[in-house]
Amino acid sequence: MTALRRNLSGALVLGIPLAWIVLFMLVPYGIIATYSFWIKAYPTFKPAFQFGNYVTLFTDPQYVQVLLRTLKISALVSAASLALAYPFAYWLVFRCRWQGVRTWLYMAVIAPLWVSYLLRAYIWKTILGTEGILNSFLMWAGLTDAPTDIFLYNQFAMILTLTYIFIPFMVMPIYTALERIPPNLTEASADLGMTPWQTFLKVTLPLSMPGIAAGFTLTFCLSFGDFIAPFLVGGPDGNLIASVIQTQFGSALNWPLGSALSIVMLVIVLSIVSLSDRLERNSTAGGA
């Protein structure tokens, strides 16, 4: 009786999430994978098995360009977040002498995650716009005579906004990784005559690699799939892959092509995740 009951509860514990994954992830992914081989036909689409959609994606310059631009922007967002997050996390963990300040500053960087993502993108639209706050401020201060449109609707605005939105995802894993480094390692390195800079390069930085990898993965994947910020602050040359997917399922009404694009996105995200998993495993294996 007990054994039966134990099996039953075990089956539930495993069965519920398993059923959920199959129903809401595997089946839907399977459906878009199937659609990606179909053909657009008036008024919707018809079954087929051909690679035409994928060929279009990888040969039509329009789509190749969007894909490359998206990769570039996500890489730049991750790089900018890393440049801001690493010194910050480093200072908090190793240099900050006041425990209270450390806790508060860490919370202050994470807190914006709780504030609406949409609003954080919107704020930059209102700041950077031609009739926006920055322009009117510059004119008010007498620094410029006429409003300039160089701030908004370009790739810089997009990178700035996405960095602003996703930076907490870079701070969290790096902070955790740095905190895990035993202090005696850096002390030993200093005792052995290394300069702080050498210690950083040879001890701290390699040991924090898993955090950097995790942060890079998160910020990269999140900006890679974003279509709100490009819509709000990106310009005419600011279409990202997600905006194109949205169009295919909306006004362009080409579900097979949109499905193929979603599959490409899924594959890219999966490869980045498994790559960073491997990197993380290697470095923890090497460290232990």
Place this chain on the structure above:
Amino acid sequence: MARSVVSRYGADTAFMTFVALLMAFLYVPIWVLIAFSFSSSRSLTWPIPGFTLDWYRKLFANEDLLTALGNSFYVAILSTLLSLVVGVAAAMALHRFHFPGKTLFRRLILLPITLPGIVTGISMLNMFSLFGMPLSLETVIFGHATALLGVVVTQVYARLQRIPRSLEEASGDLGATPLRTFLFVTLPNLRSAIIGAGLLSFVLSFDEIPVTFFLTGRDNTLPMYIYSTMRRGVTPEINAVGTLIVLASLVLIVLSVIATRDRSGAGR
């Protein structure tokens, strides 16, 4: 020696300036958002000509917005509950059992954390339309729960690993059924992790756009409503909603800090 003291002092100053600038980068925009919600001018330009509470008054008279707010509460509460039930079960399965395909299981369940919401939204949209299910707030709820599952699993799984195994074993040895052990031993130990994960899921669902965008029928959630207003241009009214959202987030952050505080105290 003197030189190293000087350079250390210099480095500290440089670091602190950097941290101050980073904080300014993060928080000046939020203060700007708040300040302009009180602006008496329609356009968002400096200097602010005067202060008014009109935009807030308009908000509370805006029926569409209030309906959207209600919808958001409905969606966020139900999707949080669903993702908690499924997520806690998944975390228990990962913690307790060894089964073939466990790595794949873990990967899949954590995937939506990194997977852009648009893929979740599109793929579920395709499934619902294939099976002839009309889009509604309920389809949005399933979408959100799927997207949030990973968040719950990570937090609960991390806590499960810190509960000493001996507690549950002792309970079993004393004759408790697995269900009783779960209810009276495991669950109380997970309490703060579940509350923390629940609050975070609630906030993320309340704020969600990409999945909602594809899975909602006629009904709007609050962010979808704000998003469609933004298409028409920027107004201080959006800033006023934004300010209220910032306030609400602040309350939730404080709540979650209080709820998860026993992590270092009673949790150990």
